Amino acid sequence: MIQRWTVAENIFLPPYLSSRRKGADSLSMITVLRKKTTLPQPKKKKISWMPYLFLLPAMVLFFTFDYLPTFSAFYYSFTEYHVLAPPEWVGLENYSRMLEDEKFWTSIQNSLIYFIIVVPTLVTFPLFLAMLVNQKLRGIHLFRVIYYLPVITSMVAVAIVWKYLYHPAGLLNAVLHGLGLQQEAVNWLLNTETALPAVAILESWKSMGFYMVIYLAGLQAVPHDLVEAAKMDGAGRLRVLWHIYLPQLRPIFAVTLVLSTLGTVQMFTSIYIMTGGGPLDSTMSLPLYIYQKAFVELDMGYATAMGMVLWLILMILTLVNFKISRGGQAVG
């Protein structure tokens, strides 16, 4: 009986339960267990192993296709690896190479500019959009659907359409010309000054609906009595927004800030389709550069090293965001 309990404990109890308490040796533990068994219990309490068994397939898949490649990537980042030949250990060479790689720093700088354009847009603008579609109006659902549609449309399709909008003979130039705002057509995607903002605007537009829905859920969760009370105290619309809605939406801001930040650092598809990183690397993002190194030049070692740096940047940004938004706690 004693033996059975010990085995059960070692296998199925979580580590924090199975660890011995200070001062207690294994014998006293067994005694405790023995005492337990002598208690008048209708049935012995067993830990069911079935849930773990059902979790196993998912865990195996996660491990095989997620964790294993991640750990391998960490190893490859210290090697020179070209897929077909075995990797060769080069220590920190890939990381020191990054310091001198102009293109790497350009892509970091570009990601920062994407961040500056996209994140404030996606944190603020969808809030106003959400307030608009939070009205009790006939047909408001239709507007919500219209604003949300770009989110569920494939980025590849959207990017191709926007490429035509930005074409020198495209709609945007035609409209600007029609309004008398410009004389000569601008080649938005082939101008080093305009290409990056052009892609950033597309990215913001496409995700707007997604953030709108998050804000909408947040707005609808704000207790109505708070708003009522403020109104009774004579607060106007702006005051209600500033003193009731915004503090209550703090956790939502934390979510949108983290998600939009991660999104901008990971920008890939729109750039790949619209500019390929050009003109002259002015739209090159770090993920696209990693892709080019890995799958065009097959420089896997260097690509995985940059992947590690990207991961580190994402971790730092998430932690900073979390800290700034005070762990996403609402202010009551």
Next chain:
Amino acid sequence: MRRKRGRVLGLLLSVLMLMLPVIGCSTNSADQKDGTIELEFWTINLKKNFSDYIQGAIDAYEKEHPGIKIKWVDVPGADVTKKLLTALSSGDVPDVVNETSAGLSVLQSYQSVYPMSDLVGKEKLEPYIDGLVQSVTIDGKVMAIPWYHGGPPIGLINAELYEKAGLDPNQPAKTWEELFAYGKQIHAKLPNVYGSNDIPTLESLISEGLPILSEDRKTAVFNSPEHVAFVEKFVQAYKDGAIAPGAVVKDDRQYQQTIDNQMTAHVGWAQAAQLNNYEKNAPTVFNKLKVVPPVSGKAGQVAVKDIQLFIVPKKSKHPKEAADFALYMTSAQKQLEFCKLVPIFPSTEETLKDPFFTNAEGNTIKDEARKVMVAASPRLTVNILGLEKEQELKEFYMEEIRAALMGKKSVKEALDAAVKHWNDQLAKQ
């Protein structure tokens, strides 16, 4: 009892779920139990337009060789090398692969291709045009069987736009200088139309007789005053609208102003095979096009950057059979049949001796294209340098050229930067 049954069922389900991905990953054994050999055969982008031709050839081959089955896989153009490398690293490799010379240079740097001369013997490679065989010969071994290629470039004119710009379609540009002068006139008369998308590629340097590498092939030499002067003509043309603004995109399939959207009026060097696309996608423009000889530089040569080939990966289980099938697909007769479907150029000398090429008759635009290509073929060279990381080096050069065209760097600065990068890489080889 019921509980126990539930557990057993749960266990079975879990095991099944675990097995599913494994079953999904299992490789389908290619060879049948009756001894039939299955060869996996990859082509680049041919299924859509040439399915009947390729499938017909496969069926005929299978009939002649009862022990062999061909499994045909068509791969998008931009993906073939990536897909092949993935296949090679997984071990589940195709046997005969249609690659380009650019792809071969990548594969060769990993020694992953069977030397074709070892598989079939050099005498079987005699029917192929020497220059093309040379371009795939590395360290004395022929690594691939040349198949078709775009042929010498042709020139194209939109006759209607030419006339509107006050130019005579019967007096096409013969040199780069003329091409740019005409382009400037076109853009001046028709502000929404530009000249062409011809930019100073390495192939254009060859046409001018300007060397790329030193004679010992150890250094890059394309930053001499002659090179700079030649590229500066293109930069000026870009400013004048003789070269379209969209010519600086990275991917030449993404040009903004093209002959088929009528935003360019001519092409100095065009691929004749594109005519099929224009005919299909822009029939009204197609009727306005006129084929003319390609412009030529001082050296009179015309160069192509890529040819289509067949390779046999080293991990193929049936390399000899695979090579035999590649010989069949590239035989003079098979290539002649293919050339009749689309304006391409064969790799076998015998095909070129056929009346289809020697007495090119007919008055369709494709016949004209064939006549122009045949006339230019003695001046054709293939720009394959046989360097490690050749594609990366060529792309670096192009990116510097784009910077010069866009006015971000002077031509001298751009060419110096490219030469420095090339020499750093060449020193490692």
